[in-house]
Amino acid sequence: MTLTRVLGLLLILTCGPAAVRAQSPDAPSDDTAIEAQVTTAAQRPPQAREPVLRAYFLADSVWMSASQTFDAVVGTSRLSMRGGGGEVLGLWRGLFARVAFAVGEEEGSRVVVFDDEVIPLGIPLTVQVRPLEIGAGWRFRPFAAGRLTGYAGGGVLRLGYRERSAFATADDDVDATFTGGAVFGGLEASLVSWVIAGVEVQHRIVPDALGDGGVSAVYGETGLGGTAVRLLIGVRR
Amino acid sequence: MRRSLWLQAAAAALALLVGLPQAAVNARQPEPRRIDLSDLRLDRLRAMAEAARTGLDYLPGEVLVRFRRGVSLAGRARALRGIRSRPSPAALQWMGDTARLRDPSEPDPTILARQLQLQPEVEWAEPVYLRRRSAIPTDPSYATLQWNFNAIGMPAAWDIQPEAGRGIVVAVVDTGVTTVDETLLLPTWNGFAAQLVPMHFAVNPDVDRARLLPGRDFVFFSAGEPVLDFDGHGTHVAMTIAQEANNGLSGTGLAYRATLLPLKACISYWELQIVRTAMGIPGFHPTDDQGFCPSDAIVEAIRYAADHGAKVINLSFGGPAASQAERDAIAYAISRGATVVVAAGNSFEDGNPVEYPAGFAPDFAGLISVGAVGRTLGRAWYSNTGPHVEVVAPGGDTRAEAAGTGRIWQSTLAPSAMQPGFVIFPRFDRYEDVGLQGTSMATPHVSGLAAMLVAQGITRPAHVELLVTRTARDLGPAGRDVEYGAGLIQPRAALFGLGIRR
Numbered sequence: 001m002t003l004t005r006v007l008g009l010l011l012i013l014t015c016g017p018a019a020v021r022a023q024s025p026d027a028p029s030d031d032t033a034i035e036a037q038v039t040t041a042a043q044r045p046p047q048a049r050e051p052v053l054r055a056y057f058l059a060d061s062v063w064m065s066a067s068q069t070f071d072a073v074v075g076t077s078r079l080s081m082r083g084g085g086g087e088v089l090g091l092w093r094g095l096f097a098r099v100a101f102a103v104g105e106e107e108g109s110r111v112v113v114f115d116d117e118v119i120p121l122g123i124p125l126t127v128q129v130r131p132l133e134i135g136a137g138w139r140f141r142p143f144a145a146g147r148l149t150g151y152a153g154g155g156v157l158r159l160g161y162r163e164r165s166a167f168a169t170a171d172d173d174v175d176a177t178f179t180g181g182a183v184f185g186g187l188e189a190s191l192v193s194w195v196i197a198g199v200e201v202q203h204r205i206v207p208d209a210l211g212d213g214g215v216s217a218v219y220g221e222t223g224l225g226g227t228a229v230r231l232l233i234g235v236r237r
Numbered sequence: 238m239r240r241s242l243w244l245q246a247a248a249a250a251l252a253l254l255v256g257l258p259q260a261a262v263n264a265r266q267p268e269p270r271r272i273d274l275s276d277l278r279l280d281r282l283r284a285m286a287e288a289a290r291t292g293l294d295y296l297p298g299e300v301l302v303r304f305r306r307g308v309s310l311a312g313r314a315r316a317l318r319g320i321r322s323r324p325s326p327a328a329l330q331w332m333g334d335t336a337r338l339r340d341p342s343e344p345d346p347t348i349l350a351r352q353l354q355l356q357p358e359v360e361w362a363e364p365v366y367l368r369r370r371s372a373i374p375t376d377p378s379y380a381t382l383q384w385n386f387n388a389i390g391m392p393a394a395w396d397i398q399p400e401a402g403r404g405i406v407v408a409v410v411d412t413g414v415t416t417v418d419e420t421l422l423l424p425t426w427n428g429f430a431a432q433l434v435p436m437h438f439a440v441n442p443d444v445d446r447a448r449l450l451p452g453r454d455f456v457f458f459s460a461g462e463p464v465l466d467f468d469g470h471g472t473h474v475a476m477t478i479a480q481e482a483n484n485g486l487s488g489t490g491l492a493y494r495a496t497l498l499p500l501k502a503c504i505s506y507w508e509l510q511i512v513r514t515a516m517g518i519p520g521f522h523p524t525d526d527q528g529f530c531p532s533d534a535i536v537e538a539i540r541y542a543a544d545h546g547a548k549v550i551n552l553s554f555g556g557p558a559a560s561q562a563e564r565d566a567i568a569y570a571i572s573r574g575a576t577v578v579v580a581a582g583n584s585f586e587d588g589n590p591v592e593y594p595a596g597f598a599p600d601f602a603g604l605i606s607v608g609a610v611g612r613t614l615g616r617a618w619y620s621n622t623g624p625h626v627e628v629v630a631p632g633g634d635t636r637a638e639a640a641g642t643g644r645i646w647q648s649t650l651a652p653s654a655m656q657p658g659f660v661i662f663p664r665f666d667r668y669e670d671v672g673l674q675g676t677s678m679a680t681p682h683v684s685g686l687a688a689m690l691v692a693q694g695i696t697r698p699a700h701v702e703l704l705v706t707r708t709a710r711d712l713g714p715a716g717r718d719v720e721y722g723a724g725l726i727q728p729r730a731a732l733f734g735l736g737i738r739r
Contacts, residue, residue, distance in 0.1 A: 066737075073737050110734040114700050121693050121734040123397065163736050167397045174738045214735045 056234025402492025491685030603698025633674030644672030
C-alpha cells in the first residue's frame with residue numbers, strides 16, 4: 001500500500017465519523033464539541049473527553065542501531081522518513097490507539113570492508129525502510145493552560161525492508177518484512193483549536209533482521225531498529 | 238643417428254616447402270635486421286646454455302648478494318676479499334639493494350654463496366636459481382570454447398565492469414610478449430650446418446597495441462629491447478589476462494582493457510638454440526628442454542614492474558629452492574602497491590615439493606599463490622598442494638576431460654610455425670588459439686581479477702588478496718584446505734562487494 005493511499009485512508013477514517021454524526025439530529029454539533037474541549041481542557045481531566053479521531057503527517061529522523069552498517073553503505077546512520085498516521089484519543093480516560101506508517105529511502109554504494117576501512121565500489125544501492133506502527137498509549141494531564149500534553153506508549157512494528165543494487169540478481173536483492181516493537185513518548189501542543197504539533201522520541205527494536213550477510217554480518221549488527229525523533233503536525237475533530 | 242639425420246633433412250625440406258608462400262609475404266616486409274652477438278647477453282646466455290646442458294637448477298659462477306644496511310664501499314670490498322677470487326666491488330651489478338656477482342673462477346655458486354655468507358658485511362647470498370615455467374604444452378588446435386571464463390562466472394563480472402581492468406598495468410614476467418613487428422637474422426642449425434635465418438616477429442593481432450607497453454628484456458638482448466616471445470608461453474599467459482574482446486577475433490581475456498607490461502625474464506628452446514649455434518655448437522638443442530627463468534632476471538623484472546606503474550605482477554613459474562632475492566623483490570613490489578600473483582606449481586606427481594616464489598605466499602598479504610582446477614572444478618592432476626595454495630582458478634586438466642576440451646585456450650604463437658622438433662626455421666609472427674594446461678594458466682585468471690579489482694578502487698595488495706580469498710567458492714573439504722586453498726575465485730562476487738543485508 002502506498003503512502004498516499006494510507007494517508008488518504010487515515011483522513012477518511014478521521015473525517016468519516018464526523019460526517020455521520022453531523023447527520024444525526026441528536027448529536028451535538030462538532031463545533032460545539034471542539035469549543036467545549038478547548039475551553040474546559042484545563043479544568044476537566046482528559047479521561048472525561050469523548051473519543052476523538054485525528055490524523056497527522058510525520059517526519060522521522062531515525063538513528064539506526066546498525067549504525068556502522070548504514071554508515072558504510074549509505075554514508076549515514078540517520079535515515080529520514082516521511083509518513084502519516086491516525087489516532088483515536090480518549091478510548092478510556094487517557095488511553096489512545098494509533099496507526100502510523102512512514103517510508104525512508106537512502107542511496108549508497110556497495111562496498112568492501114577491510115577492518116576499519118570501507119571502500120565503495122561505485123555500484124549503486126538503494127535501501128528503503130517502511131515501518132508500520134500499531135500501538136497504544138496514555139495521554140497525561142494537559143498543562144500550560146491546556147495547550148501542552150505529554151504522552152507515552154508502545155506498540156508493534158511491522159518493518160518492510162527493501163534493498164536494491166545495480167547488477168543484482170534476484171538472490172542479491174532483498175524484499176522482506178520483519179516484526180519488532182517500539183516504545184515512545186512525546187509532547188504535543190495545540191496550535192489552534194484543530195491543529196496540533198508534537199515532538200516524540202521512539203525507541204525501536206527489530207531483532208534478527210540483519211547480520212546474515214552483507215556489511216551487517218561483517219560488523220555483527222543484527223537489528224533494524226533505532227532511536228527516532230518524530231515531528232508531527234495533525235488535525236483533529 | 239643416421240636415421241635422425243634423415244629425419245632432420247626431411248624436416249628441413251618440409252620447412253622450405255612450407256616457407257615458400259611465406260616468402261611472398263616477406264617480400265613486402267622491411268629488410269631483416271642482423272643481430273650481432275654483442276646485442277645479446279651472451280655471457281649470461283652461455284651460462285644458461287651450460288646450465289641447460291648439465292641439468293643444473295642454478296647458473297654456474299653467479300650469485301646474488303645483499304650487504305647489510307649501512308655497509309660502506311670499503312666494507313663491501315672487505316667482504317669480497319674474503320672469497321677466493323677476490324673480485325672488486327666494481328664487479329657487482331646492482332638491482333635495487335641486491336647485487337649480482339659473477340665469478341667464473343668458481344663455477345659452483347653454492348660454494349661462492351657460502352663464502353660470502355661467512356662475511357660479517359653480508360646479509361645473505363644465494364645462487365641464481367632457474368625457475369621452470371608452470372605450463373604443460375598440449376596439442377595445438379583452434380577453438381573458441383573458453384569454458385574457463387564461464388566456470389568462474391565472468392559474464393556477470395563483465396556486466397559490472399564492462400571496461401574490464403581499463404588503465405591498470407599488469408606486468409607479465411615470462412618468456413615475453415612480442416611488442417614489435419620485426420624480422421631478425423639469427424643463427425640456427427639447419428640440420429647440416431649453422432645458418433643465418435630471417436626470423437619474423439609480429440605483435441599478436443588480438444591485442445590492441447595501445448594496451449601493450451614496450452616492456453623490457455632481462456635475459457636475451459643486452460639493450461633490454463625489443464621484447465620478443467620465442468616460445469608462446471608468455472603470450473598465452475598475457476592473453477588470458479588481457480586478450481582483446483569483442484573484436485571478432487579468437488577468444489577474449491579476463492581483464493580485456495588492462496594494459497600489458499611484458500617483461501622477459503625467461504628463455505626457451507629457440508633462444509637456447511640460437512645461442513648454441515652462435516657459440517659454434519652444432520646440432521639441435523634438446524627439445525625436451527623448455528627453458529627456464531633465472532632468479533636474477535626475475536628479481537630485476539619484478540623491481541622494474543614495481544617502479545614502472547604495474548599494479549599487478551604475474552609470475553607463472555616456480556622452482557624448489559627459496560630465493561631470498563625474489564622474496565625481497567616481492568616485498569618491494571607489494572610495498573609499491575603491486576599485487577603479485579604466482580603459480581603454485583605443477584609438480585604434484587613429482588613429490589609435490591613446495592615451489593617458490595609460491596611458497597612465500599603465506600608470509601605476504603598481497604602475494605597470491607594459485608592452484609589449478611579442471612573443467613569439472615576438481616583439482617588438476619598436476620597442481621601442487623600445500624598450505625601455501627591460497628586459491629584455485631581454471632588451469633585445465635586433460636586427464637579429466639575428453640581431449641581438447643579441458644585446456645585453457647588463448648591466442649598465442651602458432652606451434653605449427655615454431656614448435657621445436659617440428660620446425661627448423663621458426664617464425665614468430667603467426668598466432669592461433671592454443672590449448673595449454675598448468676598452474677601457469679590458472680595464475681593469469683587471478684591476475685586479471687586483481688586488475689579488475691584495482692580498477693574498481695581496491696588498490697592495496699593486501700586488500701586485493703583478502704577480497705580474492707574471502708569471496709572464493711569453497712571447494713573440497715569445508716573451509717580452507719591444502720588442495721584448493723580458500724577455493725575457486727569468484728570475480729563477480731569480488732567485484733559486487735557487499736550491501737547492507739547481502
